[in-house]
Amino acid sequence: MNIDVKIKKEKRNTAVRWILYYLIMSAEYVFMTTFQANVPLPLLLLATAMCISVVEDPFDSAITGCVAGLMLDLAEGTLVGMNGIMIMWCCLMSSLLFYFVLRRHFVNVLVINAAAVILQTTFRYLFYYLIWGYESGGQIYLNEFLPIVIMTIISAAAIYPLINLMHRKLGVIKEHYIEEHSDDIVRE
Numbered sequence: 398m399n400i401d402v403k404i405k406k407e408k409r410n411t412a413v414r415w416i417l418y419y420l421i422m423s424a425e426y427v428f429m430t431t432f433q434a435n436v437p438l439p440l441l442l443l444a445t446a447m448c449i450s451v452v453e454d455p456f457d458s459a460i461t462g463c464v465a466g467l468m469l470d471l472a473e474g475t476l477v478g479m480n481g482i483m484i485m486w487c488c489l490m491s492s493l494l495f496y497f498v499l500r501r502h503f504v505n506v507l508v509i510n511a512a513a514v515i516l517q518t519t520f521r522y523l524f525y526y527l528i529w530g531y532e533s534g535g536q537i538y539l540n541e542f543l544p545i546v547i548m549t550i551i552s553a554a555a556i557y558p559l560i561n562l563m564h565r566k567l568g569v570i571k572e573h574y575i576e577e578h579s580d581d582i583v584r585e
Contacts, residue, residue, distance in 0.1 A: 403570055414567035418449055418560075422465055429472040437541065439548035440514060441556075442469045443484055447510045448557045450488035451495050452564040462488025475521065483520060487513040503557065510553035511546070518542040 425441035432438065446465035450458035466484035470477045491509050499505050522542055526534050 403572070407570055410567040410570070414563055417563055417567075418445075418461070419464075421445060421559075422468065426468045426472055429469075437544040437548060439552040440469060440517065440545060441549075441552055442466075442472070443480075443514055443517060444510055444549050444553035444556050445560070446484055446488050447491055447513050448506065448553060448560040450492040451501060451506050451509070451557070452561060452568075453492065455489055455492040455496060458492035459485050459489040462486070475525075479520070479524070480517065483517060484513070487516065501561075503554075506557050507550060507554060511550050514546050514549040518546055 422442060422445055425445060429438060429441060442465040446458075446462045449461050453461070463481050463485040465488075466479075466481035467477065469475075469480045469484065473480070491513070494509070495501060495505070499509075518538075519542075522534075522538050526537050531537065
């Protein structure tokens with residue numbers, strides 16, 4: 398394949414992939430802000446940002462985490478910036494872990510997602526309930542935040558294959574070469 402054609406296809410694939418990522422996140426934001434039910438909703442934006450951070454570069458992951466966190470702040474009605482900063486750091490650390498240390502296994506992705514959602518819900522519980530001395534604080538964590546943690550981990554299990562598929566199909570174009578056997582090679 399011509400190198401110029403390959404570069405153009407990779408740039409096009411990258412643009413399409415990132416547009417799809419942000420369309421998914423926008424649809425999740427709309428779902429989180431418009432769906433009215435008495436069941437706890439999963440933190441879909443957090444799960445998606447963490448799944449994106451598994452397959453993308455650290456800088457791109459940090460930007461995506463910041464955007465997803467700010468969208469989550471707006472969807473939940475919490476203090477603007479709290480989730481933005483926290484999810485940005487979670488995505489950056491996740492991306493670095495998968496870049497240098499961990500392999501991209503399904504279980505590793507679920508563990509990293511679980512750690513991020515537990516961190517997010519614990520900070521939210523700390524700053525919204527525990528610090529103000531609510532008497533039934535532990536009951537609030539068990540009844541409100543624990544179902545959110547479980548639902549978010551389940552949603553991450555559904556989101557990761559989609560993100561991984563998009564990254565494989567719209568990622569770097571791999572060229573395959575066929576090696577020919579030749580006896581004309583001179584070895585010294």
